[in-house]
Amino acid sequence: MHALIVIAHPDPRSLSHSVARHVAEGVSLSDPGNSFEIADLGAEGFDPRFTATDLAVHRRETPPSADVAAEQARIDRADALVLVYPVYWWSMPGLLKGWIDRVFANGWAYDEGPDAKLVKRLRHLRVHLVAIGGANLRTYARHGYFGAMKTQIDHGIFDYCGASVVTSELLLGSETQDPASQLAAARAIGGNLFKAPLRGAEAA
Template sequence: MHALIVISHPEPASLTHGVAAQVAEGVSLSGNSFEIADLAAEAFDPRFTAADLAVHRRKAPPPADVAAEQERLDRADALVLVYPVYWWSMPGLLKGWIDRVFSNGWAFDFSPESKLVKQLGDLRVHLVALAGSDARTYARHGYLGAMKTQIDHGIFDYCGARVVTSELLLESETQDPAAHLAAARAIGRGLFDASRRGEVTDTA
């Protein structure tokens, strides 16, 4: 089994990168393979341009950079997104990657003349978000529910992909990082066990 681990953080020495590395280590220890997509290091352009709009309208093929990302996803049995929470959501770089890569004709099929067809039914998704705040803040303001509605349901369910695990690593700027790194390795080790079972878990 093969995992595509997508990282959205500009600092290679960040906890986000450390968590992604531990997820990858766990995947490897479980006897599976992985590929890392470091969006900042690879200078992925998140801007949704007229060319992307033409793709959405089924008037043009995807640009080369988008096609390359779709090919990486086609090779993967599981997608792991590792990212810091910015303004109670994912960073703009990661959102732009989704905006452009999860395009009409690939992630889903839609036209005004026909019903929506979800095309990513075989993809299993694992979300690992690093949050600076504590659990009480997320509960008090309903931030976690809002994130799940937007990301888990609004993005991935729309395309037919199953979010198998959704982890929120809290107090990432104040807690000892060792606990988060250990949790990340455990996520990686169990990644395909969870995917094969098809169970949806949430430890946030």
């Protein structure tokens, strides 16, 4: 089994990068036959700007540009997609959101048109979301932030494409706590990437 681990953080020394590496370590330890690829969107220079070309792709007027097609191919090679990102303004960073905006395009992630019923094309894909936040759990609970994030990201993005969100984890206290527990959690997530079954509808 193969995992694509996508990270969106500009500092390679960050906790986000360490978490991504520990997820990868868990993948390797769970089964010697498993493999992974880490896609560092910042280091790779992915352009998150949604352009007129991307709009034409959405309208099914032109094929995806080369950079988008390359990202879609990386996801196609994966059995699991892992997104590791810091929480910015109670959501994901603009770099990662732009990656989703451009890559999860009409005609690849789903099929939709004015005279056609929505077809979800990513029913085979396991998705694992690992968000890293600086606030404490009490803050998230009091304001309903985590529930809002799950509605926006888990349901609003991935359910729309049919992908099964197996893990939706929020690792908190990134600015105040010793990272050991967060890194251990990341390793455990990696070890379980392929063990949880897809939801019934997606597995059919």
